[in-house]
Amino acid sequence: MFVTALAANLLAAVRDPRRLAAAPAVSEGRLVSVHEAGLSVTDAPLFPLEAALAALGGEARWPEPTRRLAKLALDLELLSPLPGQVGRLIGPLRRSVRLEIVDYPGEWLLDLPLLALSFEDWSARELARARTVPRARYAEAWLALLAGLDVQAPAEEGAMRRLADAYAAYLRRCRDEGALADLSPGRFLNPDSWEGMAFLLFCPLALPPAASPKAGSVWERMRAHWDEYRRRTRAEFLAPHLARFDAQVVLVDLFRALASGAASFADTQAALAAIAAALRPEPGLLSRLGLERAPPRPVFCATKADYVPASQRGQLAALLRHLVGGEGAVVPLAAVACTRDITLTDDRGRVQDAVEGIVEGGGREAFWFAGGVPAETPEQAWFDRRYDVPRFLPPTPGPDGGLRHVNLDRALTAALPGVLG
Ligand SMILES: Nc1nc2c(ncn2[C@@H]2O[C@H](COP(=O)(O)OP(=O)(O)O)[C@@H](O)[C@H]2O)c(=O)[nH]1
Ligand SMILES: [Mg+2]
Known part of the structure; x- marks a missing residue:
């Protein structure tokens, strides 16, 4: 979903910069064009972008989850302003960037x-x-x-x-x-x-x-x-993939861990610690394996951030930071925002920030974590309360093909500061 939303919104942002407003290259009008590019015959399988967009656009179905490694290539044209007097005289330079996105099962x-x-x-x-x-x-x-x-x-x-x-x-x-x-x-x-x-x-x-x-x-x-x-x-x-990346985005579903009990959370914590240690630029595992160049600083995203209202996304980011440690960027992210923020008031007049979206069958459902998302590993007792996390339906793409998201532009800018920053 992340790769699909990234492509859809980059393509749409050329016409409408508001699609990725937090990416300076987009908001400043420096992204001139975006085109999907072909892959060579010896390259990895092509990412099924068309099928994913058709699923979203047709009956608002979720695209297929990742089961294999696949690659998507986008050709970007950007303007790079030259500084000072020279820049004012000759104007910005045009440069082409080929963005190759490799999607692979997170288990790897x-x-x-x-x-x-x-x-x-x-x-x-x-x-x-x-x-x-x-x-x-x-x-x-x-x-x-x-x-x-x-x-x-x-x-x-x-x-x-x-x-x-x-x-x-x-x-x-x-x-x-x-x-x-x-x-x-x-x-x-x-x-x-x-x-x-x-x-x-x-x-x-x-x-x-x-x-x-x-x-x-x-x-x-x-x-x-x-x-x-x-x-x-x-x-x-x-060697052919990870060691050649200029950016590494790691998507983490913390809601699944939070909603599945203390053992699931502890296990997710252990997995993330191991992954963060392996991806750490220096002196992480990858650098010790004698790769030709240092791995990029990873960008960790707490996915499905549309499950909590804006007021709690800082907590969500804090929880992910707590789990991955000091290295890398942390962004609360929804590749597609399926919900809207609402305020619920109970019979005693207490106010609760929540989100609301459409679930399978067309019904409208609200969701919230009582007391909010914890910013650190919760006590055992926190898990006594069980959360039934609804499965919201994705929104259909706009007429321009763009998709509503949360912080996709921030995540992309953190991953590719030299392109979108
Ligand atoms: N609410 C919400 N659900 C999402 C979002 N991204 C993914 N999902 C849900 O998570 C499922 C798996 O996502 P996907 O990107 O296919 O993950 P993968 O299995 O890691 O490839 C989707 O089918 C959706 O149900 C999001 O941004 N918001
Ligand atoms: Mg995937």
Whole structure:
């Protein structure tokens, strides 16, 4: 949705700068033209912009969520004013910028911290937490398979597949039933082009009881697969994509974590800490991996900011800052604003800021967090109150193709100060 809204509003902003008013290049009239550009035949799959816009414009359906890596290219023409006397004499320079936007499943960000982990250390960490609440409940079938496994036995394809499948099923349950987020490897949840690859046959394993693993054993083979997974992550995700980015936007849904209980929130917190550490420009993990250039300062966005009224978006940003630490920019963001701010008054005359939008079926629904969004990790008791977060329908694009948003222009300017600033 972010990529779709970004493209739709950049295209619309050429005619109507109010679409992205907080981006100085737009508000000052320096964005002259925007066109979608083609990709070369060897490039990544094309981002399905047309399908996404058709979904929004037709019956106001949400576009498909990201399941694979895809790329969108936009050609921008901008004016750069020259300073001083010269500038007044010859006027601004025209420059062309090609903006390439790479959309990929967010789960893959958690593969970055794995690049610095051994199979032994990752296994120990994952086995330990799979035995604690709430994960243990989802891990039963996988742990039962492990209990009957001799890791020194000769590796056999069928047995390895059953173990890897059970581990992947555990990760999916953690994500879908537990709303947990600190789940690895990311490709087990979203394999994209790696679907069915033999090196995905591994899972966390306890160390063999004897000091050294036997050649050809399950343990040895799974560790080899782990090494191959990390090699491919470097070769096919890090090197061609992440390491070449000039900007990295990380979208974080804090409402899902807040509404799903303390365990879900703690897990999201752990995942974000690991991602923020990996993306930290200096001396973060990526820079230590010997990339040719330092990674860009990330822009962390608290998404779906249209779930809270304007008066609470500062709190939302504060909560995200609390979770990611000091590095990078933090922006409360709604790629598409589905709600309007309202004020509710209860029978005792108490006033509450809330939002209201249209939900599936056409009904109008209000939403608010009692007491507001917490600015730090809430106490356990805060989670006792359960929130049913409605799923609002997206607004249809305007006649100019633009979409109502919250802070999309601020997020873009923070990500690309040299282009839109
Ligand atoms: N209210 C609101 N909902 C959003 C917004 N962006 C995304 N969503 C909801 O979140 C879902 C997933 O968004 P999407 O961008 O597809 O996320 P992905 O799964 O990470 O690719 C959408 O189908 C919407 O229901 C937003 O700005 N406001
Ligand atoms: Mg997405």
